[in-house]
Amino acid sequence: MLRLLTRFIGLLLLAGGFIALIVDGTRSIAGGQLMVTTLRRGASALFPALFQSFQASVENLSAFLWDPVVSTLMLAPVCVALGGVGALLILVSHRESAPVGYGRR
Template identity: 35%
Template sequence: MLSFLVRAIGLWFMAGAIVAVVVDGMKSIAAGRLVLTPAAKLWFDLSPGTLAAAQSWVQKHLGAFAWDPLAQAALALPSWALLVAIGAVFVWLGSLRRRRREDVAYEA
């Protein structure tokens, strides 16, 4: 049941990536040039309070180095790329199977 939930969350992230690709595509066609929305801008547009809260949490618990070069580099990626990466991790985690005791017993 939990693995289904984790996979479903991953698929929602991937669906969000498809929406982000379509939005960037429409913006690119309208502008006549390639337009890629950074993940930080998307996050800020959707929920600026959670972005600020995430920044303060990361800086407090993981250190300023974890936010300034690392998290900002990830948030500078196109929003669709980051959503695909997060979604793929969730789908992969949800597809991992725990080895049952019977399988371990047969190997011994």
């Protein structure tokens, strides 16, 4: 049951990453230049209050921790982040197959 739920969430995240890729591609074609939605821009547009509280809690935890988080994780494209996490969840939920020599005859 947990494997099914993990695979379903991974599939939804992978689909969300693909949709974000299509949206970024459409914006890039319409604008005539490469336009990529970062995690910071996407999170602040979708969940402004939650993003502000997340930023405040990280800054309260450690003042210098917010800058590396923004410079590394929050500047990643949404399509890469969602697609990567979705693919990772699908791979984790994959059932391991039996070794080749141990089957029925």
